[in-house]
Amino acid sequence: MYDVIIIGAGIVGCSTAYWLSQYEMSIAVLETHNDVANGTTKANTGCMHAGYDPQPGSLMAKYNVEGSAMGKQLCEKLAVPYENCGSLVVAHTKEDMKTIEELYQRGKQNGVKELYLLDEKQTRELQPRLSGNVKGSLYAKTGAIVDPWQFAIALAEVAVENGVALKLNNEVKAITKKEGIFTITTNKDKYQCRYIINAAGVYSDVVHEMIGEKEFTIIPVRGQYFLLDKNEGEKVQLMLFQSPSQKGKGVAVCPTVHGNMIVGPDAETVESEDLATTAEALKYIKEQSKLTMDCINYRDNIRNFAGIRARSDRGDFIIEESKSVKNFYNLAGIASPGLTAGCAIGYHVIDWLNTKENFVKKQNYQETRRKIRFKELSFAEKNELIAKNPAYGRIVCRCEHVTEGEILDCFSSPIPPQSIDAVKRRTNAGMGRCQSGFCGERVAMILKEKLNIEFNEILLDKEGSKILMNKAKEGDY
Ligand SMILES: Cc1cc2nc3c(=O)[nH]c(=O)nc-3n(C[C@H](O)[C@H](O)[C@H](O)COP(=O)(O)OP(=O)(O)OC[C@H]3O[C@@H](n4cnc5c(N)ncnc54)[C@H](O)[C@@H]3O)c2cc1C
Structure with a gap:
């Protein structure tokens, strides 16, 4: 049984997990896909908007401006690519x-x-x-640009380091409540908790209506x-x-x-x-x-x-406790500027939970993340790294200059990749001009080896996206 279960691992769910993981509570995140940031968070413009666009007094305005102000420092702490270009x-x-x-x-x-x-x-x-x-x-x-999926992955990785249980491939199918305890049924398992945070993006109305009245439409x-x-x-x-x-x-x-x-x-x-x-x-x-x-x-x-x-029929973000289900919080209708606002939305979840009880901050928790990006290092640093581990001396993605060492690193990270695109989102391998025409095969073979799977189980991205069906000829792979 968990204190809090977060449904959805986009920027909103991941930031909520990151901030809550600094408190003494048990937390799980349930996510349909085989990776975090695989919904809207991976497909947007990547802008950290300054906040002049939303109507004054709206939740969009409040969280946009706060998120924009938090973004730079947070991205620095998490080693997330961010640029204050205006x-x-x-x-x-x-x-x-x-x-x-x-x-x-x-x-x-x-x-x-x-x-x-x-x-x-x-x-x-x-x-x-x-x-x-x-x-x-x-x-x-103050306008800036950010790597949107790296932002969510970094938040989730630190949350996992702080003890959050990330349950990928778990699509929530049903929710019931008895004597103050929620039971959540997914395609894989059943989970119990006392508080639910609904951050299910485009499906947040569907998830809410698994237990609550209709209160909004996405x-x-x-x-x-x-x-x-x-x-x-x-x-x-x-x-x-x-x-x-x-x-x-x-x-x-x-x-x-x-x-x-x-x-x-x-x-x-x-x-x-x-x-x-x-x-x-x-x-x-x-x-x-x-x-x-x-x-x-x-x-x-x-x-x-x-x-x-995920535009809501209220024309604003929906950030509130459900009117029909106590201890069920909706972080819904988070359309643009939700990437900017996401980190601020998650930051405030503890304020609502602490109106119900007193969760205290942990004595020790992690706030930061380190990440090696070979191409950003000086010559001396590169040489030092290669001397320690020759895998950093082997370039896999020529367009983006990504080394085998960086790809191997992500398999020992808190959320190891399960697909070729998950490697891309973590390392940039395949993001360049040739769009993985050259490196795709090498990444696929590293994935096969590290996950100990057969070649016809290699996924391009989501569950079911197999790319290799049969062997065309015999030989080593
Ligand atoms: C075209 C476009 C451009 C944009 N440009 C910008 C921009 O430049 N700047 C900006 O600030 N914002 C922008 N946005 C908005 C921003 O991308 C979103 O607001 C933000 O990514 C929403 O994050 P989220 O976590 O709410 O949703 P998502 O990232 O969609 O995450 C929701 C997660 O919930 C999971 N889920 C759903 N149902 C279930 C279930 N039943 N069980 C388990 N898991 C479930 C999904 O799989 C998904 O991973 C843009 C959006 C779009 C579409």
Whole structure:
């Protein structure tokens, strides 16, 4: 029996586990997939928004601004790639200028620091390669970019080090409650606890209604992307947003922490968790992006993907105890800016639990994580590392310069990878221009060896995503 069970291991569930793991309580996290950060948290723009966008007084505004302020220090502690590049909302018309003035005032009301209204010259000084017809911009100096899946993985790894039980491949199917104790039935097992934190993303309404009344509905809204090669990444210095209008929020052109350019997303309501990309939406994104930058070379596109926003019918985050089930907390409807807000949302869960009882801080707990990134080391450090372990001298991913040593390291981490993409999310192997064309096979064979599985059990990503069926010829693998 656990004190607290968290359902869902996206940024919200992982941050909740991280902060709660500093307290004397027993905690489990139940997650459908074979890895953390495998829902919306792995498919977004990777922006740590400054906080001028949400309506003043909303939960979105509160947690966005707090999350943005926490992000830098937290990412430093957890060795998560983070870059404080700033953001611009670029105005092209008189109406856009009015809109960015409103966003400026909204930002001030929300408590965003270092917000500035710039004229065309100042805008172009910060971001030279912009399409013509720029009138001005709203500059948010605190805007940043982050590696979204690394953020969640790091939070979860430290939580596990602090004693949290992470139960992957456990999809919650039913919840009952008797004499104050919840029983949660998954596809694998039964678990009991006294408090439930529902962080199930797109499925948070479904999970709540396993035991509670209907209190909210989640509307899945898909967004699609182009991810461009690092050649294109050089063209963009800050996160570039278009001025929101009645037509929508426009598409963003942003750098990624790995040096690529990301363009998107659009917004399309979908029936279910449909992650397909469509020619229509991608064409729209390409056209829209020209308003911001007309020099993007889409021949350098290396990947398209889609993510699903969990938009609530209340138009705001839902962060509250269920009205129909005592000790059941919903962290639901966490659409954008949920990546930014996630760390702050998890931080406050203890405040609610401690209105019920007195959980005290542990004497000793871990807050930080170390991670070796070979390509970021000096020559001397590289040589020292190779002398200790020659596996760091063998490059597996040539595009991203990832060594065998780094790949082997992640198998001895608190949450070892179960798939090729899980290795990618931990090391960047396969994230470069060739998209694992060269290193994929080597990673697959390391995975086979470390997990002690047959070649036809190797997964690309989620459960069932087998990539090798039969041997084409005999020989060593
Ligand atoms: C296109 C797009 C762009 C975005 N861009 C940004 C951005 O730039 N900046 C920003 O701040 N935010 C952005 N967001 C929002 C951000 O990505 C999300 O708010 C955030 O990732 C939500 O995290 P989560 O933990 O709530 O959900 P998720 O990451 O989806 O995690 C929920 C987890 O719950 C699990 N789960 C569901 N049902 C069950 C069950 N029955 N049993 C067990 N586990 C279950 C799922 O498998 C999943 O792993 C964007 C979102 C999208 C879609």
